[in-house]
Amino acid sequence: MDFVFLGTGAGVPAKGRNVTSIALQLLEERGAVWLFDCGEATQHQILSTPVKPRKIEKIFITHLHGDHIFGLPGFLGSRSFQGGTSELIIYGPKGISEFIHTSLRMSETHLKYPLKVIEIEEGIVFEDHQFTVEAKLLEHALPTYGFRITEQDRPGMLKAEKLREDGISPGPLYRKLKQGETVHLEDGRILNGADYLDEPQKGRIITILGDTRLCENAAILAKNADYLVHEATFAAEEERMAHDYWHSTTRQAAFTAKKAGAQNLILTHISSRYTNEAAKQLLIEAKEIFPRTMIAEDLMMVKILLNPQERKQSE
Template sequence: MELHFLGTGAGMPSKERNTSAIAMKLLEERGTIWLFDCGEATQHQILHTTIKPRKIEKIFITHLHGDHVFGLPGLLSSRSFLGGEDTLTVYGPKGLQSWVEATLALTGTHLTYPIAYVEVTEGIVFEDEQFIVHAKLLAHVIPCFGYRIEQKPLLGELLMEKALALGVPKGPLLGKLKQGQDIVLETGEIIYSTDVTAPAKDGFVVTILGDTKYCDNAIRLAERADIVVHEATFDAETTHLAASYGHATNIEAATVAQKANAKNLILNHISARFLAHDITKLLQQARVVFPATYIASDGAQFELKGKELL
């Protein structure tokens, strides 16, 4: 799994940072990409990457402020021109579907693929055999959701030598054991998968939070997560402004990660008031509270290998 930050700015684009968009690359896990938010010019940012829009399977919108959604109609349109045929599922707050459909209709935009809309409420918004996604309301000036993406436990490694020693022939039966199925040999002997596979491994947990001031739901979503992505629109010197605008400081984001016992914190949604020379200070302040803190820039990629952040 890899997080590719396409836009890390707050409010409006700047020369250094585009508006909000994060691609979660699940190419090894399911051959697709999930997108979280789609600010203005997200598709232009994608042009500078290896991301193929037709590979985008799901788009999760945190809230309906323009810096998180103004790029969505354009991306949906371009996905048709770029070979998109598979269903795209779009998750977001009430009102998202009507806005997108009205925009596409008024502009005469024809799509070559169907869109499935899911109106997000608190709870489980998606689940299959691989993943489960939880959503909770955060504390912003309009309804805004944070998402917790949990990969379900991975099947344990097949203990090949042990299986062969028990008389399992090479071939399809080994595959069944690896998939957790018990088998019967020609002799009538039953070989149990649990006897010839290592214990299941925990999958990863990634929490991606939308705009929010410091709140308990952010901590709940981030509990023991391998990666927490949290906004840091303000800093320690502007704490008095953060809550009134429905935003958080770098210190508050670090506190969320610390209280949640998370493993890594990535700060984004950085205000244009912070220039390049301010970023080091932002990072240093946060690391006093939570040492495993990083700040994303546009184009930054963070890969999770096993449980290690690269």
Template sequence: MQIEFLGTGAGSPSKQRNVTSIALRLLEERNAIWLFDVGEATQHQILRTTIRPRKIEKIFITHLHGDHIFGLPGLLSSRSFQSGEGALTIYGPRGVADFVKTSLRVSETKLGYPIKFVELTDAGVIFEDDTFQVSCEKLDHKIECFGYRVVERDHPGELQVEKLRALNVPSGPLYGQLKAGKTVKLPDGRVLDGKDFIGAAQPGRIVTILGDTRKTDASAVLAKDADVLVHESTFAKGEGKMAHNYYHSTSIQAAQIAKKAHAKRLLLTHISARYTGKLANELAYQARDIFENTRVVNDLDVFEVPFGSSKTD
């Protein structure tokens, strides 16, 4: 599992940062890519990565401001041209289906694959299967905006092969049965319960990706025990009043949310064009006074989401 930032800027593109889009790379977990927001020129950014549009399985839109959705029609069209035939699901606030359908209709664009729209009206679980669960909460922005919490299911424990070898259990089909948790009878008459030879389950990982928002308790709910929290940082320390007036957050407020939620890592994005170079890094330095494991991200940064953290959901 990896997080790749396709755009990290706020409002409009700059020479240093494209507007918002984030890819959650789940190639090992489900051979798929999930996108969170699709700002203008997202497909141009994708050309600079190893992402293949046909692998994009789900798109989660946080809100309908242009810097988060204007790249959507073009990406959907290009996905069709590039042999993307698998169905695609788009999640987002009410109006996202109308935006996409109108764009495609007016431009007379025909897609070679079906799109399913899931328009969100309230907090709750919006997707789950045997590998992941995704839930959302309403944030505090000028228009309806959602944050997303992605929870990976726990991985089954590994078969303790050395323990079996110590008991002189012959390798072969019996190992597969024991790994499945079955009870087997050995040729010498011994009966073994597979559950006694399977290690502890490996906790799944949690990734929280927020849209634009003021500081709000809903962010902490989504980020509870998260391995990675992606939070906007449009404003800097000392600009709390301005952030509130514009329905955004400061780096300090993002750090406070990460600390309150007991997150493991904080990645700051949605950076204003006012902050470049060392000024952008200063946002992270400010946040580290409250939450040490903080970083300001740049376009095309890729972060591994490691195993090893426990969760208490």
């Protein structure tokens, strides 16, 4: 599982930052990619990354401002030409269906794959045996959602060393024990798979927020998250402007991460007024409150590690 930041800017494209889009690659987990927002030129950004459009199975739209949706019609059409044949499902606020279908109809764009559009409300918007996606309304000029992606816990690692100590050589039995099955040996012994498994591996929690003022629902969605992706359109000193324009500052994002008990914070949706040099100051502001903060850059990739050992080794 990893992030690919396709666009990290706010409002309009800039030389250093395209408008908002984030790919959550779930290649090892389900051989697929989920996209969060699809600002103008998202498909151009994808060309410079390992992301494969045909692998994108779901798109989650936070809200209907143009810098979050203007890339959709072009991407949907191009996906047909790039080998996409599997169903694509789009989740978004009321009005997203009209925007998509009107754009496709007026441009006579004909898709070669099934397209399903689901207009969401607060609550669980998707759930299967691997992931649950919950949406909550944030505080913005338009109805805007944040998403909490929770991975189901995984079975514990097989205690291979203990099996070897008990005289069980690697082979098909290992797979059955890994699945928690009971195995009967030729010597009469009965092995319970549960006795040879470590504690279940805790599933990861990812929170991706749309544009928002400082609000309670942001902290609820980010509770104990491994990663919180939070907009930081303005510097700390621009708190009044952030409020007037329904956005957040660096420190407000950091405050939310701290309050929620998140492990890591990634700032995005950076105003074009801040150059790369100015962005360093934005990072300092946030780190004063929440040290485990980074600022997203276009085309940046972040590996989302599975267990504490992996996380410790990466530090």
